[in-house]
Amino acid sequence: MARSYTPKIVTANALIEGDVVYLTADDRWSRRHEEAELIEDEAHAQLRLLHAQAQKNLIVGAYLADAKAGPNGPEPVHFREAFRTRGPSNYAHGKQEAGHV
Structure with missing residues (x-):
């Protein structure tokens, strides 16, 4: 019996800033998110993961993360990925400070 495939997104961290980033359909x-x-x-x-991993001048740690379709685009499935969308939690600036969570 074939297992069902869970949709994925490609995610990584920006090389210079360290921010969580996501690969879009237009590269x-x-x-x-x-x-x-x-x-x-x-x-x-x-194939998309291999494409991402080749961009060593832009990102680090690329991997596939489970996601699901949502009304505004992909949504995280797991807590870890939902947490990553909120930005760093060890200082009060960036996404959390600006209220973009």
Whole structure:
């Protein structure tokens, strides 16, 4: 029996700033989870991950994260990914300070 595939997004950290970033369908790195490309095909997800991992001058630690379709774009499925959308939690500036959580 074939297992069902859970949609994925490609996520990483920006090399210089360290911010969490997401690969978009038009090959940009966005800091907004809802702009990420929701990948519903396992083979395509692997190709997108390889594409991301080759961008060592822009990002580090690229990986595939489970996601689901939402009304405004992909939404995190797991707590860890939801937490990453809120930005760093060890200082009061950035996304949390500006109220973009």
